[in-house]
Every structure is written in C-alpha cells, then in structure tokens.
Amino acid sequence: MGLPLRATKASCARGLIAGAAVTFVLIALGCQQTGAGRHPAGTGTSPTHASAHATQHTSAHTTTTGQATTSPARSPSGAPPRTIPSVRDFTPASGPGWRPGSGSRVVVDLQGPLADEARLIAAELGLRTASGTAHSGDLSLALAPKQSGGKEAYTLTVDKGRARITGPGQAGVFYGTRTVKQALRSGGRLPEGVIHDRPARAQRGLNLDIARKFFTAEWIQARMRQMADLKLNQLALHFSDDQGFRIQSSTHPEIVSAQHLTKTQVRQIVALGQRLHITVIPEIDSPGHLGAVIKAHPQLQLRNAGGTTFQGAVDISNPASARIVDQLMREYAPLFPGRWWHLGADEYLALTVKDPQASFPKLAAAAKERYGPSARVQDLATGWLNDRARLARQLGKRPKAWNDGFFAGGVVKPDKNIEVEYWTGRLKETARQPLEYLKEGRKVVNLNDAYLYYVLGEPGGFTYPTGERIYDEWSPAILRGSTPIADKSLTGPDRVLGARFAVWGDHPEAQTTTQVAQGIRLPLAALAQRVWDPGKPPLSWSDFTRLAERLGV
16 A cells, blocks of 8 residues: 555655565556656656557456466556446546656645645655646646535546546545556556546445454554555444453443553544545444443343343343443544444344243333333333434434344334344344335345355354455345345435445454455455446456456555
C-alpha cells in the first residue's frame, strides 16, 4: 500500500530503497527504459505524450504461450483500466491517456474538504499537492454536489494531458483516487476518456471477531488500507464474547481481557477509517455471548430450573444484566462516532431448548409480568432487543442485529427499524428464511455463512471460503445457501443493503494473524467486485487473481 508510482529518476531511487515490491511496480510504470513509445525518466518530456501504442497489450500477465511475464497488465486501447472492483462505465476517447510526469501535481483546494484525499494520493504517487488551476500533467480533485450517483459516485475524466476526479461527496472522490492508483499499477497509465462509477450496494466490508482471537491495532489498520483500495466502507468489530472483552473500559475495567485495544488505539483505528471512508461499527453481543462479563459478574449467569448454566447467556429477567450492557453502550458510543451500533442478539441459548417456558420458569414469569399472560420467553428476549435498539437510537446510532435475534409470532414484535444482519442461525434447520424478513419489509445485510464466513478451525461443518466461489457463484441476492431470492423486487439495493465478509475466532490458535490476512485477501477482493458492480465480472478468475497480485490487494 502507498507505493510511490511517479516515473522519475528520483522516485525510482526511492522505490529501490523501499524494497523489491516497490521496484516491481516502478518497473511496470516505466522507471526503466523497457520499450518503444516510452520516454526515459528525467528527459523533461511529459509522459502523457508517450506513444499510445504503449498501451496495446491485451494480456494481464501472460504471453500467447501462457508463460508468466513481467510486462504491465495493460488494457487494450479503448478499454477501461483494470481495477478491483472493475469500473462500471467507461467512454473511451482518442488520446494518449495520463500518467504522472516530473512536473505533475495533485491540484485541490488545500483548505477545502478534499485536502486529505489529495495528500494521500499525492504521497502514493510521489507527487506534490497544490491549489489553483490545473495544468497539463496534473491530477485534480473537486466536489460536484449536483453530480448524480450518490455520495460514493465519481467521474474520472482524462483529457488533453490532464486527469480530473469529481463527485458529489468526499467518499466518491476518494474512490476515484483508488481507481487512479490501481490503473497506474495495472497498466502504467489512465486511458483517455471518461469513467462514471458508483457502488451497487451501500454497505461493503469486513466483520472481524477480535474477542475470541485478538488482532493488534497494526494488523487491523493494515486490513483497513487494503479495504480502502477495494472501495470497502465498513469494518465491524465484534469485541465482546465468551472468551474475551477486548477494548479498554473505564466503567467496567474488571471485564477487560489482558490482551485488548486501548481507547487511544481505537481512536487511531477510527481516525484512519475516517480518512479512508471506512465506518467502524462496534458490536457488544447480548444477551448471549457475554461470557467475559459473566466471569466478572457471576450473579448475571442464566440458569435453568435445574440450576444448569448456559455459556455466555445472561439472565434477562435480572435488571442488573441490562444495566451493565447499557452502561457499556453509553461508554463506547462516543468512541465510535459512526452511524451504526451492532446489538448482536444471536444464539441466546434459552431459546434453543425444546420448551423455554418449562426450562426457564423465571424468564417465563418475567415475560408474563411485563407483557401479559400470553407472553413467552421469546417476548422477553425481543423486549431486550428493542430496549437496546431504543438506547442505540438515543445515542445517535442506527441499530443492527443478527437475524436469529428476530422472532415471529410473539406478543412483542421486533423493532422495524433494526437492520437484519443475515448469516443463518445456530439451529440451521429451524432458522427463519431470509425471505420472511424481506416480506416483513425489513432491510437486510448479507453475511451468508455458506460463502462469507471464515471460521478459524473450521468447526461445525464450516470450511474456509474461497474467493473463487464468491466471485463465480455468489451475489447479494444469495442470502442463505446457494440459491438467490427469486423475487428481484425484494433484493434490490434498497432492501439488501450490502454485504460483509466475516472472520470468526472459534478456534483462535488454528491460524496465525498472518495466515488469516493471507486467507481473507482474495475473498475480500472477490466480495468487493460483487458488491460494487452488479453485472457478471469482466475477468476470468485466473485473470482476476493475477490482477489482484499486481495491484497488491
């Protein structure tokens, strides 16, 4: 990430110092004389005047014999740049295209809202920033509030030796800079013409369980930089579970695990997310998965009529259980300024037994007392969910919860405004189908455990998902198993809001953090493609993987 790409003698020297990976990219961009149509660096001739024939390569990495080569993965003349995710609309024009030369700048209002975006791409390309009028050879950034496509859309225009990115929001302009960065890595230049690009789904990202397997702040930030280049915009942190509670707490320090993120580290993660247009979403999973809290507060432990305990489950008839969760929510809300709060709500074990009313008479009695004589244990659990959702909204957050925290047929109905994060459920044979939630009018986010769950140790029939399966088979309409919802009116972007790839630490020692990073690299890239562009991917899987290697994503 952040490799200098400027084709000058000085930047070549910096690239050699930075290491072999940087040298590879610089060679691809012409820091060394490797063919006709290129001007030697430092001659004073603008690279935008290089022969257009230098872009006439039709193979990403192979010759006609299929042997690997070191030539750039150039697109054919008139073709869009090769990026991940692919750009959605490109109108080619006649001209040499654009790549940074010795005098190129990133031009922006340095006192305006795009200054950070400009400084980042300038550092990545080895350029300087400037305010004022863009000249030949420059890359300019500007907001265009009336431009269509939404806040994450952008237009990238290459014309007369200049490149210009505009968009109605900062995020869109930022994504335009990611396209520039990738196009230079994959093909050495931006093709002449106009790109109009925007995401198909609003929510795109990674769900990371740091409660059961601890990941350092540095590891998390490295993944965020990878995500940003893929135009992913959400990082959900599941930081509380039975095995650990991983963020420093002032209200309840007794529950915090020895290995944890400090609040300073979390602020750094959040700040990086803001610069990269990634929203960090906190999750305190309740009323199940609270084993770390119960360890410090055993009086909150759920027990059945025979005194048997249930791992991670708190007694929701005990007001102290709600009090501690609410105190933690209030403490952490300012730490996570993004719009969402994940309530969890999955796998409350009191509701996985055959007869919850008989097994948990205390919960059954509390349900009747609060909600009337027809109420059952599931109504008490739904009331818990609604109470936490109400608090989340009071704290300025939009609540999310796992699909198996929503129950049908009860006296108490789950809040209509909680986003459903659909994975499947502990008891898959009885888990409600995604179509039920959609027909209820709910908005859903796709975390299909058949494609998007990377469960360490592969317990319970899970296998590590591959990017190839996601790329070739999955779409946002496939919420469960491998069959898409047939009614397309229920799976559009306004109903299925997007998707996240999820890492779960069930057996934390099964892989090192380095192995996890490598294992999720191509699945994340494949997910990014499928949630950005709704059409059939333009590359074969083998070409896609070679492109991912070249781009370093």
